[in-house]
Amino acid sequence: GDPAAGRAKAAACKTCHGLDGVARIPIAPHIAGESEVYLETQLKAFRSGKRTHEIMSVIAKDLSDADISDLAAWYASIAFTVQMPE
Amino acid sequence: GDPAAGRAKAAACKTCHGLDGVARIPIAPHIAGESEVYLETQLKAFRSGKRTHEIMSVIAKDLSDADISDLAAWYASIAFTVQMPE
Numbered sequence: 083g084d085p086a087a088g089r090a091k092a093a094a095c096k097t098c099h100g101l102d103g104v105a106r107i108p109i110a111p112h113i114a115g116e117s118e119v120y121l122e123t124q125l126k127a128f129r130s131g132k133r134t135h136e137i138m139s140v141i142a143k144d145l146s147d148a149d150i151s152d153l154a155a156w157y158a159s160i161a162f163t164v165q166m167p168e
Numbered sequence: 169g170d171p172a173a174g175r176a177k178a179a180a181c182k183t184c185h186g187l188d189g190v191a192r193i194p195i196a197p198h199i200a201g202e203s204e205v206y207l208e209t210q211l212k213a214f215r216s217g218k219r220t221h222e223i224m225s226v227i228a229k230d231l232s233d234a235d236i237s238d239l240a241a242w243y244a245s246i247a248f249t250v251q252m253p254e
Contacts, residue, residue, distance in 0.1 A: 085253065102250050108203040114250040117194040133219060161251045164200040166188050167171065 088156025091149055094141060103160045114160040120149065121154035129143070169204065174242025177235055180227060189246045193211070200246040207240035 091103070098107050103114025113121065127133035128142035129150070145153075184193050189200025199207065209231070213219035214228035215236075231239075 102252050104250055105203070109209070111202055111206050112248075114248075116197055116242045117191065119194045120191075121199050123195070123197075130186070159253050161253075162198075162200075162248050164188050164190055165247045167245050167247075 083151030083153070083155030085152070085155040085159040087148075088152035088159075089152070091153055092156055095153065097158075098137070103157045103162075113157045115162040116157055118151075118154040118158045121157055122150055125150045125153065169237030169239070169241030171238070171241040174238035174240070174245075177239055178242055181239065183200045184223070185243075189243045189248075198243075200222060201248040204240040204250040206246045207237075207243055208236055211236045211239065 092099075092101055095101075096106075098105065099113050100106050101114055103116070105112045124133065124144055125145060128135065128138040129145060131139070146152040178185075178187055181187075182192075183189065184196040185199050186192050189198055189202070191198045210219065211228055211231060214221065214224040215231060217225070
């Protein structure tokens with residue numbers, strides 16, 4: 083997918099997930115740096131109904147394959163580093 | 169939950185998710201720094217069957233509420249920072 087196109091399409095996602103993939107609400111997952119295959123699998127699962135959520139099922143319903151591929155590319159393009167507690 | 173207890177119990181998770189929550193395989197999500205409520209919700213969904221996955225459904229089946237709470241506390245305790253592409 084095209085990350086730049088995905089960044090624009092992420093306007094629909096950023097309220098809960100953030101444009102940077104850092105969730106703004108605790109019930110939403112952080113998706114920064116998730117792999118494209120994981121993100122695409124989950125969005126397609128929400129679209130097909132294999133996975134359900136009161137918000138994501140509605141949002142995913144109208145996503146095209148290109149939308150899904152671009153959104154996955156955008157969020158996968160965000161780098162992250164972790165620090166484990168001592 | 170107790171992050172230290174969760175860290176020990178994460179022996180069952182680290183093969184795919186990493187002890188640090190950075191996924192080792194592309195089909196598994198990064199779970200570093202996810203919120204406790206999100207992690208607990210997903211583990212309970214896998215345990216109850218509300219959410220299904222060939223591996224997670226099996227692993228979650230035998231998790232107690234305490235296991236779920238401790239694992240969520242461990243992975244939620246991992247800090248992370250993100251860098252958006254320019």
